[in-house]
Amino acid sequence: MFKKTSTAAAVAASTTLLLVIGGCSATSTGKAEADKSSVAAPKAKAVDYTAMSPNALAEHLIFESGSYELDQPTQEGTTGRDRLTQDEIQKTCSLMKGQELSDKNREKVMALAAASIKYPEGGIKLGDWKKGRELAWSGFGYRTAHNPDVHKTREAGGNCYNCHQLAPDRTGGNLGPSLTGYGKNRGSSPDMLKYTYDVIYNPHVYFACTNMPRMGASNVLNQQQIADIMAYLFDPESPVNK
Amino acid sequence: MFKKALRALPIALAVAAMAGPSMAEAPEDVLDKLIKKTNSPYLTQSPQNIMMMPDNPAWLVAEEGEILFKTPRGPKNASLEKCDFGKGPGVLKGAHAELPRYFADAGKVMDLDSRLVYCMKTQQGFTDKDPAIAKKHGSDSDIMKLQTYIASKSSGMPWNPPMKHPMEKAMRDAGEVMFYRRSGTMDFSCATCHTQDNKRIRASVLPNINRPDEWTKAISWPAYRTTHDHVRSSQHRVLECLWQMRYPNIKNGSDASIALISFWTDAARGTPAIVPDLKR
Numbered sequence: 272m273f274k275k276t277s278t279a280a281a282v283a284a285s286t287t288l289l290l291v292i293g294g295c296s297a298t299s300t301g302k303a304e305a306d307k308s309s310v311a312a313p314k315a316k317a318v319d320y321t322a323m324s325p326n327a328l329a330e331h332l333i334f335e336s337g338s339y340e341l342d343q344p345t346q347e348g349t350t351g352r353d354r355l356t357q358d359e360i361q362k363t364c365s366l367m368k369g370q371e372l373s374d375k376n377r378e379k380v381m382a383l384a385a386a387s388i389k390y391p392e393g394g395i396k397l398g399d400w401k402k403g404r405e406l407a408w409s410g411f412g413y414r415t416a417h418n419p420d421v422h423k424t425r426e427a428g429g430n431c432y433n434c435h436q437l438a439p440d441r442t443g444g445n446l447g448p449s450l451t452g453y454g455k456n457r458g459s460s461p462d463m464l465k466y467t468y469d470v471i472y473n474p475h476v477y478f479a480c481t482n483m484p485r486m487g488a489s490n491v492l493n494q495q496q497i498a499d500i501m502a503y504l505f506d507p508e509s510p511v512n513k
Numbered sequence: 514m515f516k517k518a519l520r521a522l523p524i525a526l527a528v529a530a531m532a533g534p535s536m537a538e539a540p541e542d543v544l545d546k547l548i549k550k551t552n553s554p555y556l557t558q559s560p561q562n563i564m565m566m567p568d569n570p571a572w573l574v575a576e577e578g579e580i581l582f583k584t585p586r587g588p589k590n591a592s593l594e595k596c597d598f599g600k601g602p603g604v605l606k607g608a609h610a611e612l613p614r615y616f617a618d619a620g621k622v623m624d625l626d627s628r629l630v631y632c633m634k635t636q637q638g639f640t641d642k643d644p645a646i647a648k649k650h651g652s653d654s655d656i657m658k659l660q661t662y663i664a665s666k667s668s669g670m671p672w673n674p675p676m677k678h679p680m681e682k683a684m685r686d687a688g689e690v691m692f693y694r695r696s697g698t699m700d701f702s703c704a705t706c707h708t709q710d711n712k713r714i715r716a717s718v719l720p721n722i723n724r725p726d727e728w729t730k731a732i733s734w735p736a737y738r739t740t741h742d743h744v745r746s747s748q749h750r751v752l753e754c755l756w757q758m759r760y761p762n763i764k765n766g767s768d769a770s771i772a773l774i775s776f777w778t779d780a781a782r783g784t785p786a787i788v789p790d791l792k793r
Binding site: 340485 | 708752756
């Protein structure tokens with residue numbers, strides 16, 4: 272991606288077609304305006320958007336045009352730039368409309384996912400379903416932008432209900448399948464526990480390029496939190512199975 | 514009718530004052546026609562909001578915007594009546610439905626927000642530090658009052674961003690790449706939530722970009738948001754989506770935001786704008 276961007280920048284620099292102000296004046300409001308003051312601003316540079324491929328221009332707009340606060344700190348101690356930088360799975364799974372995942376890329380994604388999964392010492396065990404219930408409900412955590420989530424005051428949640436129906440007492444989304452009656456319907460064999468742990472940790476291992484986040488691999492949930500959410504899914508006393 | 518009876522007197526007067534041969538189609542009528550034509554749970558998800566549309570608080574914000582628009586203001590003591598939103602100086606009818614577009618004077622593709630700021634700077638002499646420009650959000654901001662007024666003149670008109678200038682195409686195409694580009698803590702792209710029919714996040718029905726008849730409502734801003742008690746802009750929608758996606762802060766009027774807005778407006782091409790809208 273950086274290679275692409277620098278190639279595009281080189282192409283643009285050698286073109287003298289339509290010149291556009293691609294930089295951003297360093298004013299407090301961050302408003303990129305092509306008025307005289309920003310033309311004179313030292314950071315402004317001339318780039319020809321029309322000479323770039325859509326991919327190259329998208330990367331340019333994200334990383335070089337001053338559109339994002341790339342230095343914004345994140346809860347995990349990185350920056351906004353890191354949040355916007357794609358890893359191999361994200362890159363491979365950014366499929367445009369009508370674009371299919373090739374078999375080769377499917378295998379690549381599944382292998383990368385398999386390599387990312389770390390299991391608890393002493394094996395996969397169920398935690399506290401009541402804690403898991405709150406984690407499954409909470410959509411808090413890792414948001415930055417104009418209103419950063421403060422993790423010191425509240426732990427980040429699992430966001431499960433955003434996309435899944437779980438217990439019938441709360442309304443869940445339907446971007447993912449319904450998980451109502453999860454343990455009751457599937458049983459809790461060691462294989463089923465491992466499968467469920469894998470799907471929460473990195474679902475691409477079974478469903479390459481799924482929409483579901485990689486809750487373990489991305490460090491949103493730790494092993495104890497995954498165990499608690501799994502208890503919420505499997506425990507016969509959990510409202511999910513009532 | 515019951516709907517009409519609900520309308521508060523001052524709003525009725527404001528609406529009547531705006532009526533005339535060039536009046537745009539009432540947003541509630543535009544929505545009503547779309548609902549009859551399509552079978553979209555996104556369009557019909559809130560009967561309360563549909564019922565409130567004739568009393569949309571955004572009309573009061575638009576009314577204040579009209580006064581601001583016509584009043585000489587700023588260091589240059591000029592009104593905005595000579596601002597060219599793409600259809601000629603002072604022409605507002607249908608202008609918003611043809612944005613974003615390329616403006617030769619600025620050398621940029623601009624959305625309503627950034628074009629408005631451009632005119633406030635060049636014609637009225639405001640600077641980034643003036644509250645008139647610095648405050649981008651909220652029903653009490655000049656920017657939102659003006660945007661709501663200007664956009665309301667495009668209600669019922671089909672989205673038709675020009676796509677004739679190479680810059681317009683370049684921005685739209687880059688916006689499309691960004692729409693499908695996955696990144697961030699949760700691996701989300703815009704497409705994660707907006708490319709399937711009848712999907713929900715919790716109870717909220719999500720609009721599908723591949724269904725122009727419902728997508729038009731998704732991109733119809735400014736809209737009064739009942740959960741915020743404020744009129745919000747396209748720029749605000751970008752900001753909030755990216756916040757939920759765990760992306761860093763995107764700057765108001767930035768080229769990345771305009772590329773996204775160019776793509777999403779092009780996706781609604783031909784369907785009528787519903788402005789001002791009322792959303793949850």
